[in-house]
Amino acid sequence: MEAIISKELDAIDIQILDILQKGSDISNAEISRIVNLSPPATHARIKRLQNEGYIERQVAILNQEKLGFDLLTFIFISTDIHHADKLEVLEHALEGMSEILECHCLTGEYDYLLKVANKDRKSLENFMRKLNKMGITRIQTSLVLRDIKSSTALPLQL
Known part of the structure:
Protein backbone atom coordinates (compact mmCIF):
# COMPACT_ATOMS: atom_id res chain seq x y z
CA MET A 1 0.00 0.00 0.00
CA GLU A 2 1.20 3.49 -0.79
CA ALA A 3 2.44 5.55 2.12
CA ILE A 4 0.09 8.21 3.40
CA ILE A 5 2.33 10.97 4.64
CA SER A 6 1.07 14.51 5.01
CA LYS A 7 3.38 17.51 4.81
CA GLU A 8 2.62 18.01 8.50
CA LEU A 9 3.28 14.40 9.57
CA ASP A 10 6.54 12.53 9.32
CA ALA A 11 7.02 8.75 9.24
CA ILE A 12 7.31 8.53 13.03
CA ASP A 13 4.03 10.43 13.49
CA ILE A 14 2.31 8.02 11.09
CA GLN A 15 3.82 5.04 12.92
CA ILE A 16 2.62 6.38 16.29
CA LEU A 17 -0.88 6.96 14.91
CA ASP A 18 -0.96 3.45 13.46
CA ILE A 19 0.12 1.91 16.78
CA LEU A 20 -2.44 3.91 18.78
CA GLN A 21 -5.38 3.18 16.47
CA LYS A 22 -4.78 -0.55 16.79
CA GLY A 23 -4.69 -0.46 20.59
CA SER A 24 -4.61 2.75 22.57
CA ASP A 25 -3.87 0.88 25.81
CA ILE A 26 -0.22 0.42 24.80
CA SER A 27 2.19 2.21 27.14
CA ASN A 28 4.17 5.26 26.16
CA ALA A 29 7.36 3.31 26.97
CA GLU A 30 6.37 0.54 24.54
CA ILE A 31 5.53 3.04 21.79
CA SER A 32 8.88 4.74 22.42
CA ARG A 33 10.68 1.43 22.02
CA ILE A 34 8.87 0.62 18.77
CA VAL A 35 9.47 4.02 17.15
CA ASN A 36 12.97 4.36 18.59
CA LEU A 37 12.42 7.66 20.43
CA SER A 38 12.79 8.62 24.08
CA PRO A 39 9.59 8.42 26.18
CA PRO A 40 9.44 12.24 26.64
CA ALA A 41 9.82 12.81 22.87
CA THR A 42 7.15 10.20 22.16
CA HIS A 43 4.81 11.74 24.74
CA ALA A 44 5.35 15.20 23.20
CA ARG A 45 4.51 13.87 19.73
CA ILE A 46 1.33 12.18 20.99
CA LYS A 47 0.25 15.40 22.73
CA ARG A 48 0.94 17.37 19.52
CA LEU A 49 -1.08 14.85 17.47
CA GLN A 50 -3.96 15.25 19.94
CA ASN A 51 -3.74 19.05 19.97
CA GLU A 52 -3.66 19.21 16.15
CA GLY A 53 -6.76 17.00 15.91
CA TYR A 54 -5.18 13.89 14.39
CA ILE A 55 -6.28 11.95 17.47
CA GLU A 56 -9.89 12.87 18.19
CA ARG A 57 -10.39 10.71 21.27
CA GLN A 58 -9.40 7.40 22.81
CA VAL A 59 -12.20 5.01 23.73
CA ALA A 60 -12.85 1.42 24.70
CA ILE A 61 -14.78 -0.54 22.06
CA LEU A 62 -17.40 -2.56 23.87
CA ASN A 63 -18.79 -5.97 22.93
CA GLN A 64 -22.37 -5.26 21.87
CA GLU A 65 -23.64 -8.83 22.22
CA LYS A 66 -22.20 -9.34 25.72
CA LEU A 67 -23.96 -6.14 26.77
CA GLY A 68 -27.29 -7.36 25.38
CA PHE A 69 -27.42 -5.37 22.14
CA ASP A 70 -28.22 -8.32 19.91
Whole structure:
Protein backbone atom coordinates (compact mmCIF):
# COMPACT_ATOMS: atom_id res chain seq x y z
CA MET A 1 0.00 0.00 0.00
CA GLU A 2 1.20 3.49 -0.79
CA ALA A 3 2.44 5.55 2.12
CA ILE A 4 0.09 8.21 3.40
CA ILE A 5 2.33 10.97 4.64
CA SER A 6 1.07 14.51 5.01
CA LYS A 7 3.38 17.51 4.81
CA GLU A 8 2.62 18.01 8.50
CA LEU A 9 3.28 14.40 9.57
CA ASP A 10 6.54 12.53 9.32
CA ALA A 11 7.02 8.75 9.24
CA ILE A 12 7.31 8.53 13.03
CA ASP A 13 4.03 10.43 13.49
CA ILE A 14 2.31 8.02 11.09
CA GLN A 15 3.82 5.04 12.92
CA ILE A 16 2.62 6.38 16.29
CA LEU A 17 -0.88 6.96 14.91
CA ASP A 18 -0.96 3.45 13.46
CA ILE A 19 0.12 1.91 16.78
CA LEU A 20 -2.44 3.91 18.78
CA GLN A 21 -5.38 3.18 16.47
CA LYS A 22 -4.78 -0.55 16.79
CA GLY A 23 -4.69 -0.46 20.59
CA SER A 24 -4.61 2.75 22.57
CA ASP A 25 -3.87 0.88 25.81
CA ILE A 26 -0.22 0.42 24.80
CA SER A 27 2.19 2.21 27.14
CA ASN A 28 4.17 5.26 26.16
CA ALA A 29 7.36 3.31 26.97
CA GLU A 30 6.37 0.54 24.54
CA ILE A 31 5.53 3.04 21.79
CA SER A 32 8.88 4.74 22.42
CA ARG A 33 10.68 1.43 22.02
CA ILE A 34 8.87 0.62 18.77
CA VAL A 35 9.47 4.02 17.15
CA ASN A 36 12.97 4.36 18.59
CA LEU A 37 12.42 7.66 20.43
CA SER A 38 12.79 8.62 24.08
CA PRO A 39 9.59 8.42 26.18
CA PRO A 40 9.44 12.24 26.64
CA ALA A 41 9.82 12.81 22.87
CA THR A 42 7.15 10.20 22.16
CA HIS A 43 4.81 11.74 24.74
CA ALA A 44 5.35 15.20 23.20
CA ARG A 45 4.51 13.87 19.73
CA ILE A 46 1.33 12.18 20.99
CA LYS A 47 0.25 15.40 22.73
CA ARG A 48 0.94 17.37 19.52
CA LEU A 49 -1.08 14.85 17.47
CA GLN A 50 -3.96 15.25 19.94
CA ASN A 51 -3.74 19.05 19.97
CA GLU A 52 -3.66 19.21 16.15
CA GLY A 53 -6.76 17.00 15.91
CA TYR A 54 -5.18 13.89 14.39
CA ILE A 55 -6.28 11.95 17.47
CA GLU A 56 -9.89 12.87 18.19
CA ARG A 57 -10.39 10.71 21.27
CA GLN A 58 -9.40 7.40 22.81
CA VAL A 59 -12.20 5.01 23.73
CA ALA A 60 -12.85 1.42 24.70
CA ILE A 61 -14.78 -0.54 22.06
CA LEU A 62 -17.40 -2.56 23.87
CA ASN A 63 -18.79 -5.97 22.93
CA GLN A 64 -22.37 -5.26 21.87
CA GLU A 65 -23.64 -8.83 22.22
CA LYS A 66 -22.20 -9.34 25.72
CA LEU A 67 -23.96 -6.14 26.77
CA GLY A 68 -27.29 -7.36 25.38
CA PHE A 69 -27.42 -5.37 22.14
CA ASP A 70 -28.22 -8.32 19.91
CA LEU A 71 -29.81 -6.33 17.11
CA LEU A 72 -27.57 -4.21 14.88
CA THR A 73 -29.32 -2.50 11.97
CA PHE A 74 -28.49 -0.20 9.12
CA ILE A 75 -31.38 2.14 8.41
CA PHE A 76 -31.64 4.29 5.31
CA ILE A 77 -33.98 7.26 5.74
CA SER A 78 -35.32 10.00 3.50
CA THR A 79 -37.07 13.18 4.50
CA ASP A 80 -39.11 15.79 2.71
CA ILE A 81 -37.52 18.57 4.77
CA HIS A 82 -35.75 21.10 2.54
CA HIS A 83 -35.20 24.10 4.80
CA ALA A 84 -31.73 24.29 6.34
CA ASP A 85 -33.01 25.25 9.80
CA LYS A 86 -35.45 22.33 9.89
CA LEU A 87 -32.73 19.94 8.68
CA GLU A 88 -30.53 21.19 11.53
CA VAL A 89 -33.31 20.38 14.00
CA LEU A 90 -33.66 16.87 12.51
CA GLU A 91 -29.91 16.24 12.59
CA HIS A 92 -29.68 17.49 16.16
CA ALA A 93 -32.50 15.11 17.13
CA LEU A 94 -30.72 12.21 15.41
CA GLU A 95 -27.48 13.09 17.24
CA GLY A 96 -29.34 12.89 20.53
CA MET A 97 -30.70 9.37 19.99
CA SER A 98 -28.48 7.02 21.98
CA GLU A 99 -29.40 4.01 19.84
CA ILE A 100 -27.69 5.60 16.83
CA LEU A 101 -24.00 4.66 16.71
CA GLU A 102 -23.35 6.44 13.42
CA CYS A 103 -25.33 8.83 11.22
CA HIS A 104 -24.17 9.82 7.76
CA CYS A 105 -25.69 12.35 5.35
CA LEU A 106 -25.74 10.78 1.88
CA THR A 107 -26.06 11.53 -1.78
CA GLY A 108 -28.31 9.33 -3.87
CA GLU A 109 -31.61 7.64 -3.18
CA TYR A 110 -31.65 8.19 0.60
CA ASP A 111 -30.73 11.22 2.68
CA TYR A 112 -29.18 9.51 5.73
CA LEU A 113 -27.71 6.19 6.77
CA LEU A 114 -27.97 5.21 10.43
CA LYS A 115 -26.11 2.44 12.23
CA VAL A 116 -28.34 1.52 15.14
CA ALA A 117 -27.86 -0.82 18.13
CA ASN A 118 -30.96 -2.23 19.83
CA LYS A 119 -31.41 -4.88 22.48
CA ASP A 120 -34.28 -6.67 20.72
CA ARG A 121 -37.10 -6.36 18.18
CA LYS A 122 -39.30 -4.46 20.61
CA SER A 123 -36.65 -1.77 21.18
CA LEU A 124 -36.14 -1.54 17.40
CA GLU A 125 -39.89 -1.11 16.96
CA ASN A 126 -39.92 1.71 19.54
CA PHE A 127 -36.95 3.33 17.79
CA MET A 128 -38.76 3.17 14.44
CA ARG A 129 -41.81 4.86 16.00
CA LYS A 130 -39.57 7.71 17.16
CA LEU A 131 -38.19 8.08 13.63
CA ASN A 132 -41.69 8.15 12.14
CA LYS A 133 -42.55 11.17 14.31
CA MET A 134 -39.60 13.19 12.94
CA GLY A 135 -40.70 13.93 9.36
CA ILE A 136 -39.10 10.84 7.86
CA THR A 137 -40.85 9.96 4.60
CA ARG A 138 -39.09 6.73 3.69
CA ILE A 139 -37.29 4.09 5.74
CA GLN A 140 -35.40 0.96 4.68
CA THR A 141 -34.07 -1.25 7.44
CA SER A 142 -31.47 -4.00 7.06
CA LEU A 143 -30.66 -6.30 9.98
CA VAL A 144 -27.06 -7.41 10.43
CA LEU A 145 -26.88 -11.20 10.54
CA ARG A 146 -23.14 -11.38 11.30
CA ASP A 147 -20.05 -9.22 11.05
CA ILE A 148 -17.52 -10.08 8.38
CA LYS A 149 -15.21 -7.17 9.16
CA SER A 150 -15.54 -4.38 11.66
CA SER A 151 -12.62 -2.01 12.08
CA THR A 152 -11.88 1.50 13.24
CA ALA A 153 -8.31 1.47 11.90
CA LEU A 154 -7.40 3.63 8.89
CA PRO A 155 -4.89 2.13 6.42
CA LEU A 156 -1.77 4.06 7.50
CA GLN A 157 0.86 1.46 6.60
CA LEU A 158 4.22 2.86 5.59
